Amino acid sequence: MALEYSFRSAFQSLWREKWINMLSMFTVFSGLLIISLISFFLYNFEVIANRLPERFSIIVYLNEKLSGEEINNVIDTLKKRQDVLSLKYISKDEALKEIKKVLRDSSHILEGLSENPLSSSVEIKLKKDYVTSSAVRQISGEIRMMSGVEDVQSGERIAEAIHLFKRSLQNISIIILAIISSGVIFVSYSTVKILFFRRKEEIDILKLLGATKGFIRAPFIIEGSVIGLIGGGLAAAGILGFYFAVTYRLSVYIPLFKMLILPQEILILLPLTGIMLGIIGSAIAIGRLKP
Amino acid sequence: MIAFQNVSKHYDNNIVLKDISFSVQKAEMAFITGPSGAGKSTILKLMYMEERPDEGDIVIGDFHLASLKASKIPFFRRGIGIVFQDFKLIDNLTVIDNVALSLRIRGVSEKEVKTLAFTALKKVHLRHKADNFPKSLSGGEQQRVVIARAIVAEPFLVLADEPTGNLDSNTALDIMKVFRGINISGTTVIIATHNRELFRYTGKRVLKLDGGNLIGEEVG
Numbered sequence: 001m002a003l004e005y006s007f008r009s010a011f012q013s014l015w016r017e018k019w020i021n022m023l024s025m026f027t028v029f030s031g032l033l034i035i036s037l038i039s040f041f042l043y044n045f046e047v048i049a050n051r052l053p054e055r056f057s058i059i060v061y062l063n064e065k066l067s068g069e070e071i072n073n074v075i076d077t078l079k080k081r082q083d084v085l086s087l088k089y090i091s092k093d094e095a096l097k098e099i100k101k102v103l104r105d106s107s108h109i110l111e112g113l114s115e116n117p118l119s120s121s122v123e124i125k126l127k128k129d130y131v132t133s134s135a136v137r138q139i140s141g142e143i144r145m146m147s148g149v150e151d152v153q154s155g156e157r158i159a160e161a162i163h164l165f166k167r168s169l170q171n172i173s174i175i176i177l178a179i180i181s182s183g184v185i186f187v188s189y190s191t192v193k194i195l196f197f198r199r200k201e202e203i204d205i206l207k208l209l210g211a212t213k214g215f216i217r218a219p220f221i222i223e224g225s226v227i228g229l230i231g232g233g234l235a236a237a238g239i240l241g242f243y244f245a246v247t248y249r250l251s252v253y254i255p256l257f258k259m260l261i262l263p264q265e266i267l268i269l270l271p272l273t274g275i276m277l278g279i280i281g282s283a284i285a286i287g288r289l290k291p
Numbered sequence: 292m293i294a295f296q297n298v299s300k301h302y303d304n305n306i307v308l309k310d311i312s313f314s315v316q317k318a319e320m321a322f323i324t325g326p327s328g329a330g331k332s333t334i335l336k337l338m339y340m341e342e343r344p345d346e347g348d349i350v351i352g353d354f355h356l357a358s359l360k361a362s363k364i365p366f367f368r369r370g371i372g373i374v375f376q377d378f379k380l381i382d383n384l385t386v387i388d389n390v391a392l393s394l395r396i397r398g399v400s401e402k403e404v405k406t407l408a409f410t411a412l413k414k415v416h417l418r419h420k421a422d423n424f425p426k427s428l429s430g431g432e433q434q435r436v437v438i439a440r441a442i443v444a445e446p447f448l449v450l451a452d453e454p455t456g457n458l459d460s461n462t463a464l465d466i467m468k469v470f471r472g473i474n475i476s477g478t479t480v481i482i483a484t485h486n487r488e489l490f491r492y493t494g495k496r497v498l499k500l501d502g503g504n505l506i507g508e509e510v511g
């Protein structure tokens with residue numbers, strides 16, 4: 001096989017055209033890095049946002065004068081609702097204990113109180129699909145009408161904000177992704193095209209000497225995959241570095257950053273994507289070779 | 292084995308070959324001569340399919356060029372060794388790698404490539420320039436590299452376009468010995484030249500071309 005020749009020719013050309021090749025590598029690197037940064041944030045936001053509905057709850061304050069049986073009735077009615085995922089009854093005493101726990105050393109604040117001023121409550125967690133501002137508003141309205149219910153507290157504002165933020169983040173990311181992808185494709189295409197034109201004469205000679213299309217294409221494809229591999233590898237290193245910087249360094253100041261997740265697949269996916277871009281780029285730039 | 296039947300060729304509005312018919316036998320050595328612009332190079336280009344005829348048939352060995360599939364062209368060309376008038380050496384390959392390219396394209400194993408390439412370079416007295424790049428060679432030396440590249444893979448047909456154009460008469464005669472040598476071992480050789488010295492006293496057939504017309508034949 002002429003494989004040895006193809007590799008040698010590819011690496012010679014990589015070296016000979018090092019500046020333009022470095023430009024292509026940098027293009028692949030920066031393009032993939034930006035794309036993966038955006039995906040990284042989108043992914044993590046998605047993870048966090050998906051977890052929020054679990055934490056999101058409606059607090060139903062019960063009338064103080066309710067008997068134990070009446071309280072059970074209210075709880076039963078709430079349980080039967082199809083939008084309720086789970087609920088938890090918090091008695092007056094438990095509520096007080098909670099507060100004392102929170103206040104800890106400062107619990108002397110409460111010492112003057114002769115009577116427990118808190119009311120018993122039920123904490124409801126909604127099913128994921130119902131955590132939208134309109135649904136929450138409707139549900140809390142319905143519960144407020146129930147007898148024995150004193151008041152309902154819900155974070156419909158929060159639910160709305162989460163929803164809106166998520167949607168606009170997605171839209172912006174899609175736009176940015178589209179712009180960057182087309183930029184990367186354009187620059188890769190142009191650089192390979194330049195390289196191709198520089199070697200047009202050589203290619204024509206190879207054809208006249210009886211070289212097959214495969215023989216002519218092989219060095220270009222190898223060259224493209226090496227450029228893509230290095231660009232993609234650097235992007236993987238970049239996102240890994242960024243991830244550690246954020247989770248280890250910045251999380252000291254912003255603990256939320258500790259929760260960020262970097263899917264490991266991305267570290268393999270990036271070099272592979274790079275190789276694929278390189279191969280596609282060279283194949284397109286060489287185009288159909290006429291005999 | 293090589294046959295042109297009523298072949299015509301034009302470029303733009305310039306008719307370059309007019310109704311040309313001739314044939315060359317297997318293992319023959321033949322010359323095509325004529326003044327500059329007569330159409331010598333064009334005849335060779337039609338043979339290795341760099342150009343296509345407007346009319347007429349061309350047969351080279353077992354290949355009918357009019358009906359040759361595009362995918363078969365590389366394999367057809369591998370049977371031919373070409374000495375291009377404008378050399379067509381690859382500047383970023385060394386002399387030895389330029390010669391070896393002929394072999395690598397044909398899938399010759401790397402073990403044999405170096406030996407064969409050196410043998411061919413020795414025939415044109417350029418072994419000592421093996422590791423130089425073409426640009427650092429004189430015109431005559433470059434031309435001899437092209438000749439080495441054309442003969443190294445032992446093609447059944449060698450097409451040489453003005454192969455001694457840049458050589459002094461001594462070196463030219465020496466190169467002619469190389470062509471005669473491969474011809475004696477059975478290779479068909481066709482040489483296009485306007486240098487009458489090359490075919491004088493050879494006893495080989497000479498096709499005379501002028502203004503795109505085949506005006507006659509003589510024996511050198």
Ligand SMILES: Nc1ncnc2c1ncn2[C@@H]1O[C@H](COP(=O)(O)OP(=O)(O)OP(=O)(O)O)[C@@H](O)[C@H]1O
Binds near residue numbers: 302307327330
């Ligand atoms: N690619 C081309 N486009 C247009 N005209 C061409 C082309 N190639 C050759 N010609 C014309 O065809 C005619 C024959 O050219 P050709 O190269 O066959 O001549 P030649 O006999 O080889 O001449 P020389 O001895 O100078 O090499 C010339 O008039 C030339 O101008």
Ligand SMILES: [Mg+2]
Binds near residue numbers: 331333452453
């Ligand atoms: Mg010519």
